[in-house]
């Protein structure tokens with residue numbers, strides 16, 4: 001229905017711009033005329049140059065003519081003279097001639113008489129004082145050349161225009177181009193000249209012509225040569241000899257090549273001189289002077305740094321640079337003092353480091369320890385894959401990379417736009433923020449699925465959760481730590497990361513053999529001085545002392561002996577113990593291993609880690625078992641990770657090679673070692689404690705930085721004195737049960753209560769009668785059994801009510817207690833009370849018990865938190881039983897729960 005196109009009617013448009021025909025080309029008439037015929041228009045300068053060239057040509061031709069004439073004359077003379085006069089006449093000719101012409105003559109003679117007997121006769125004559133001039137042909141040639149140049153220069157000087165032009169040349173680029181064109185022309189011309197020139201003349205003439213032409217064109221080069229000569233006025237003699245040598249060798253070289261060669265020679269000479277001078281100055285350098293006392297007071301950090309360098313230089317070649325009256329120890333002492341000042345270390349630790357590292361490596365170590373290590377995270381393979389995690393984090397603006405080929409779960413974070421501890425991925429438990437070195441012990445442990453593994457010092461659970469991930473949540477992981485505050489972090493982390501195969505306990509690791517044995521593998525990531533993590537916690541540099549180290553290695557030995565005793569040598573899959581520390585001191589590493597090698601049936605096996613420095617087999621005067629080279633050390637300056645030590649032991653027999661008495665003695669010794677330090681009120685560093693222990697500085701006056709205390713260590717001593725003690729059971733998602741304030745509560749706990757922080761919803765206190773009860777907290781963490789929020793709210797409400805009721809009843813209890821005390825004082829016999837009776841007397845609500853029961857049941861059924869507290873006298877079998885029932889997924893025995901509820905009743909009463 002549309003309009004029909006009628007192309008036939010369309011008027012054709014004119015040709016487009018492209019289609020338009022171009023007109024026939026028009027050329028200037030002369031353009032096709034032969035080029036030769038065209039008159040070349042030369043620039044002013046070109047004309048000048050041409051004139052110059054022609055002048056020189058004429059000069060050369062004239063000279064050639066002259067020389068020819070002379071030749072003819074000499075020939076005629078020779079013909080008339082007798083053979084005896086020949087020499088004299090030759091001498092006359094030579095003497096009478098200009099130096100510049102000598103060479104030409106001799107050369108011409110060569111050309112005229114190539115096989116002439118005269119020449120041969122001359123050659124046979126040899127060198128005498130009379131003919132010494134004759135033996136300097138090259139000089140003569142040089143003189144000749146120089147003469148020509150001088151003449152030309154004179155000419156140039158005469159012509160003021162020329163000189164102006166030359167100046168212009170140097171500044172004008174266009175002229176330079178022209179010049180180069182001219183040069184080409186000149187080369188051609190000179191070639192032509194050679195051809196034009198007398199063909200009967202020998203090649204050298206042709207060459208001379210060429211060189212002269214070049215020198216004509218390359219005025220600058222020639223002048224450079226001249227400068228060379230003038231530059232070397234001081235070394236004239238040497239240069240002369242050099243020139244002679246050069247001329248002998250390099251007759252065929254162009255002047256520019258000769259100049260280049262000369263320059264190179266001179267450069268080499270200068271370099272040699274400079275090296276000699278340098279050596280002289282080093283040799284004559286002032287011997288390092290020890291500082292005066294006054295100087296010391298006003299010394300700046302830069303001066304200290306310089307002195308460190310100076311002393312290091314002296315120590316690098318002591319015999320050469322030492323002061324004759326000063327022993328090496330003086331230098332070492334000064335260096336240590338300066339290093340302490342410069343890097344802010346205490347004398348003890350710097351001394352230890354100086355004992356360990358050679359000087360150059362020490363400097364590297366100290367420098368590296370000043371810089372923070374890269375932030376790294378470990379993918380939680382229970383929840384995600386590294387690839388997915390990386391993609392998710394990249395989407396959030398995190399700049400990251402795989403950590404290295406040695407790990408499949410590590411990522412290194414270069415920068416991040418979001419705090420890494422608060423990303424949705426972190427909260428969902430997709431990763432753990434963990435140092436690269438912390439992944440190594442678990443890799444060495446190589447956990448297997450369905451094994452029974454103990455992480456003896458577990459808090460805050462970084463390595464523990466890694467173990468669980470490798471086990472794929474199968475088998476059982478016992479995560480223990482002696483620090484009751486830190487154990488909460490383990491529970492929290494395990495929840496976040498979805499670890500469900502774990503039992504968390506709060507026990508002294510050194511006593512674990514009385515609790516449970518027969519593990520397939522044990523990781524002992526021991527408490528240490530933390531000398532490897534100085535960049536994380538700089539306070540280590542100033543706070544660690546000899547007692548700290550002593551206390552640490554005693555505790556480490558004790559823990560490691562226990563770990564070995566708890567391992568089953570007959571385990572079908574394992575029987576391995578991995579020992580690790582974040583300290584670089586041999587006392588806490590090789591020494592500890594060497595000690596247990598003597599005390600138990602274990603041997604060192606390769607860690608399976610394909611990088612790291614071998615452990616020491618020698619350290620100062622000490623010699624360790626040679627197999628200690630199987631252990632691995634990691635340093636900030638070599639591996640860009642925290643200082644770390646990893647050793648893997650294999651238990652080959654369950655029998656203990658030392659007698660019982662010896663064992664007891666060993667234990668006593670170790671305890672004494674720890675106690676001595678305790679008496680000194682020395683603290684122990686747990687490298688990962690930094691975040692949690694702020695403000696808990698119990699080592700008054702000794703620690704400048706963040707204090708990190710092992711609660712267990714301090715509590716162990718107090719425990720003996722205390723009548724009763726408060727124990728905490730970590731109950732995640734449980735509201736707190738308020739406990740009346742105890743006398744022996746720590747100030748921190750009091751403060752926490754005041755602040756309301758102490759009412760941690762994961763904590764419940766159980767006090768035990770006469771302080772005899774020891775708690776064993778086992779928390780089987782199960783995400784699947786989390787209670788809903790509603791349930792939690794309801795619980796909170798009912799428990800708050802109960803607490804309120806209890807508060808009201810407390811005054812009554814106090815009254816009853818006061819009456820009892822009175823009775824005791826008055827000497828009345830007090831019947832032994834059962835807990836039941838006590839409860840009845842104190843008027844404690846009877847509902848409390850069943851409620852506790854209920855709660856515990858709930859723990860088993862809903863929350864999946866199994867709690868057990870154990871009397872100190874109860875055997876490890878009991879605990880074994882409990883834990884084994886947990887392993888099998890059975891609830892804890894009812895009578896145990898009853899016991900616990902009774903204890904809780906007691907607690908309330910007290």
Ligand SMILES: C[S@@+](CC[C@H](N)C(=O)[O-])C[C@H]1O[C@@H](n2cnc3c(N)ncnc32)[C@H](O)[C@@H]1O
Nearest residue numbers: 457458459460461462463482483508509525686
């Ligand atoms: C280096 S940290 C362990 C870090 C942990 N393995 C991780 O990767 O998260 C050492 C731990 O040992 C604990 N500890 C100290 N003395 C102990 C003892 N006698 N028994 C058990 N644990 C102890 C400290 O509380 C501290 O948490």
